[in-house]
Amino acid sequence: MKKNIGIVGVGLIGGSIALDLTRSGEEIMVRGAERNEELGKKVLGKRLVHEILSLRETVEKSDIIIVATPPDVTTRILPEVLSLATHQTVIDVASVKEPVLDAVANHPNRHLFVAAHPMAGTEFSGPDAAQSGLFCQKACILCDAEKSSEKSLSEARELLYRLGMRIIYMDAGAHDRHAAYVSHISHITSFALALTVLEKEKSERNIFDLASGGFDSTVRLAKSEASMWNPVFRLNRENMLEVIKSYEHQLNRFRRAIEDEDDHEMQLLIRESNSIRKILKQE
Amino acid sequence: MKKNIGIVGVGLIGGSIALDLTRSGEEIMVRGAERNEELGKKVLGKRLVHEILSLRETVEKSDIIIVATPPDVTTRILPEVLSLATHQTVIDVASVKEPVLDAVANHPNRHLFVAAHPMAGTEFSGPDAAQSGLFCQKACILCDAEKSSEKSLSEARELLYRLGMRIIYMDAGAHDRHAAYVSHISHITSFALALTVLEKEKSERNIFDLASGGFDSTVRLAKSEASMWNPVFRLNRENMLEVIKSYEHQLNRFRRAIEDEDDHEMQLLIRESNSIRKILKQE
Numbered sequence: 001m002k003k004n005i006g007i008v009g010v011g012l013i014g015g016s017i018a019l020d021l022t023r024s025g026e027e028i029m030v031r032g033a034e035r036n037e038e039l040g041k042k043v044l045g046k047r048l049v050h051e052i053l054s055l056r057e058t059v060e061k062s063d064i065i066i067v068a069t070p071p072d073v074t075t076r077i078l079p080e081v082l083s084l085a086t087h088q089t090v091i092d093v094a095s096v097k098e099p100v101l102d103a104v105a106n107h108p109n110r111h112l113f114v115a116a117h118p119m120a121g122t123e124f125s126g127p128d129a130a131q132s133g134l135f136c137q138k139a140c141i142l143c144d145a146e147k148s149s150e151k152s153l154s155e156a157r158e159l160l161y162r163l164g165m166r167i168i169y170m171d172a173g174a175h176d177r178h179a180a181y182v183s184h185i186s187h188i189t190s191f192a193l194a195l196t197v198l199e200k201e202k203s204e205r206n207i208f209d210l211a212s213g214g215f216d217s218t219v220r221l222a223k224s225e226a227s228m229w230n231p232v233f234r235l236n237r238e239n240m241l242e243v244i245k246s247y248e249h250q251l252n253r254f255r256r257a258i259e260d261e262d263d264h265e266m267q268l269l270i271r272e273s274n275s276i277r278k279i280l281k282q283e
Numbered sequence: 284m285k286k287n288i289g290i291v292g293v294g295l296i297g298g299s300i301a302l303d304l305t306r307s308g309e310e311i312m313v314r315g316a317e318r319n320e321e322l323g324k325k326v327l328g329k330r331l332v333h334e335i336l337s338l339r340e341t342v343e344k345s346d347i348i349i350v351a352t353p354p355d356v357t358t359r360i361l362p363e364v365l366s367l368a369t370h371q372t373v374i375d376v377a378s379v380k381e382p383v384l385d386a387v388a389n390h391p392n393r394h395l396f397v398a399a400h401p402m403a404g405t406e407f408s409g410p411d412a413a414q415s416g417l418f419c420q421k422a423c424i425l426c427d428a429e430k431s432s433e434k435s436l437s438e439a440r441e442l443l444y445r446l447g448m449r450i451i452y453m454d455a456g457a458h459d460r461h462a463a464y465v466s467h468i469s470h471i472t473s474f475a476l477a478l479t480v481l482e483k484e485k486s487e488r489n490i491f492d493l494a495s496g497g498f499d500s501t502v503r504l505a506k507s508e509a510s511m512w513n514p515v516f517r518l519n520r521e522n523m524l525e526v527i528k529s530y531e532h533q534l535n536r537f538r539r540a541i542e543d544e545d546d547h548e549m550q551l552l553i554r555e556s557n558s559i560r561k562i563l564k565q566e
Contacts, residue, residue: 119495139492168492175493181483182494186501189472191552192533194559196526199533200464208562209422209451210458211465212402216563217500218469223560226553233541233549243479244538248531250475250482255527258516266516269474270509276477277506279491280499 001026001158006062006088008033008055008081010043012121013093014068015130018048020163023132033058043127059084064155067092072231075103082109089152091116091159095179096235097143097172111149114156117141117175118165119183123223136164143172180239185247187221187229188240194222284311284441285372289345291316291338291364293326295404296376297351298413301331303446306415316341326410342367347438350375355514358386365392372435374399374442378462379518380426380455394432397439400424400458401448402466406506419447426455463522468530470504470512471523477505 005021007014010032018030032049034040040052059065059081067074067081071094081090082104091114094100101115120138122129140160145153160167170178197219201207233240257266288304290297293315304311315332317323323335342348342364350357350364354377364373365387374397377383384398403421405412423443428436443450453461480502484490516523540549 117493119493121495121497123497138495141493170492174487178487178490178493181480181487181490182498185479186476186497188534188537189476190501191556192530192537193469193472194556195533195536195552196468196530197464198555198558199529200526204457204461204464207461207464209453210400210402210424210461211562212404212421214404214406214504215465215469217503218473219559220500220563221497222556223563224553224557226550226557229553230546230549233537234544234546237541237544240541241538243483244534244541246482247475247479248534248538250478251471251527251531251534253478254471254475254516255524255531258520258523258527261517261520263513263517266513267509269478270507270512272481273474273477273505274507274509275481276502279494280503280506 001028001162002063002089002155003027004029004031004061004063005159006031006033006058006065007049008058008065008067008077009069009073010034010039010048010130011068011126012124012129013118014066015043015046015048015127016132016134017066017068017163019130019132020135022047022049024162031058031061039127046127046130048127048130055081056084059088062088064089064091064159070094070228070231071096071100071235075099075235078113079104079107082107082113085109085112088112089114089155091156093118095183096232097175099235101144101172110147112152114145114148114152115143115172116156116160117143117179118160118163123221125225125228133164135160138165139168140165141168141170141175143170143175145169176236177239180236180243184232184236184240185243187224188233188244189247190219190221190224193219284309284445285346285438286310287312287314287345287347288442289314289316289341289348289371290332291341291348291350291360292352292356293317293322293331293413294351294409295407295412296401297349298326298329298331298410299415299417300349300351300446302413302415303418305330305332307445314341314344322410329410329413331410331413338364339367342371345371347372347374347442353377353511353514354379354383354518358382358518361396362387362390365390365396368392368395371395372397372438374439376401378466379515380458382518384427384455393430395435397428397431397435398426398455399439399443400426400462401443401446406504408508408511416447418443421448422451423448424451424453424458426453426458428452459519460522463519463526467515467519467523468526470507471516471527472530473502473504473507476502
């Protein structure tokens with residue numbers, strides 16, 4: 001594998017990649033570009049990377065560059081990184097892919113770029129949230145791979161395999177639609193649930209005395225950072241509006257069954273939902 | 284502690300209580316009443332209880348009886364159990380309390396009864412789902428405790444402490460309202476989310492390729508049984524309609540922020556939701 005890896009944005013995702021590489025036992029040099037000086041110090045303090053450099057130096061000294069910034073920053077910074085690249089493979093990890101691909105569609109170095117979305121993360125952000133093994137046995141989606149050069153693609157694959165991921169190919173449109181349904185909407189429903197209960201707490205103290213594991217898990221994602229999710233919702237706007245509409249429709253069916261005291265309909269709705277068992281891993 | 288415990292309905296909750304008691308190292312005799320013969324055999328096969336008897340025999344041979352049936356069954360069977368009781372402490376564990384308390388409000392043996400809701404469970408049901416330690420360090424809500432006799436209350440408390448629970452007192456109305464907000468609604472949002480994605484899957488194959496931990500946790504409760512949750516929603520109807528209305532309102536705020544591309548509003552909404560961090564246990 002290539003020995004010089006550069007990571008632009010050493011947060012949860014970039015930092016976790018860095019951790020797995022620096023501790024791989026191989027002589028891999030991991031360099032980070034981090035504009036925020038304080039964050040840069042933290043990244044070094046946690047020994048996530050070997051050195052923090054400017055964006056230009058990071059690109060120059062690397063064979064593979066991973067852009068791991070929030071997706072709106074990625075659409076701005078990726079063309080810049082590609083312009084600095086001469087031969088390097090450039091990989092992004094944003095969770096919305098069409099706007100990222102659009103941003104570099106006509107870039108002369110487009111062939112150096114591989115659009116990736118590792119399906120892994122937690123509700124926490126920043127270098128403190130970095131953890132080793134985060135990607136192990138997870139899926140990584142590569143989008144519009146036919147537009148990447150064979151060399152870049154194969155270097156990207158090797159790195160992703162090294163992190164323990166399996167690779168799935170998808171066009172960016174399908175990716176963004178699917179991500180809206182099985183990832184982005186979960187954040188909206190969690191945020192909305194959190195607000196519902198927090199609002200009620202203002203008049204009913206101690207309401208959380210009754211919260212147990214079920215509540216924790218449905219609302220866990222509501223801890224997620226605005227700086228990450230605001231741009232996701234904005235960049236995936238059309239798909240988000242579609243999935244929310246469809247979710248509202250399903251929610252309505254439940255509300256109506258309760259309103260109408262329609263036991264038969266409620267039974268059907270719950271049993272239909274139960275088919276999700278076939279999808280979810282058994283615990 | 285009393286040595287003869289009877290459990291009416293040996294499923295997830297009843298079975299888990301039985302497990303903790305039969306394996307406590309003390310000479311506690313646990314008897315189960317289970318009308319379904321096949322379930323009864325399974326309960327014995329898993330050695331959750333020492334013997335399966337009729338409801339009448341179970342009551343007669345016990346000092347404490349725990350009614351652990353789905354809440355609609357509890358409202359029917361509890362008056363029957365109380366009528367059979369002569370001196371026994373009778374505890375129920377239903378997750379909706381007002382209808383249960385109403386069902387025995389004027390029962391001559393009302394003082395023998397303690398209304399409890401252990402805030403513990405999983406998305407699975409039946410004796411196969413029983414697990415030891417389920418209640419350890421969880422809260423148990425006791426409702427309208429002033430209507431139970433001192434003796435019954437103290438026997439119930441001793442048993443609940445033995446299971447590792449801490450006890451919180453609450454009136455039934457507040458309990459049902461709070462439970463709607465921090466437990467019941469989570470099931471509705473999970474069911475609705477499951478249906479949304481399952482519906483989409485019909486036209487978009489492989490949509491679950493992108494599902495990761497975040498999706499799993501928001502949708503986990505959608506595995507839950509209709510026989511358990513249908514009666515909960517029915518019996519807690521007014522509170523359910525209130526919380527769904529409030530949830531729809533919050534969902535609307537998110538939808539509107541996306542529609543209007545109102546970054547500022549979305550930022551505020553997410554940051555407000557983030558306050559849920561102060562409530563949820565850190566992982």
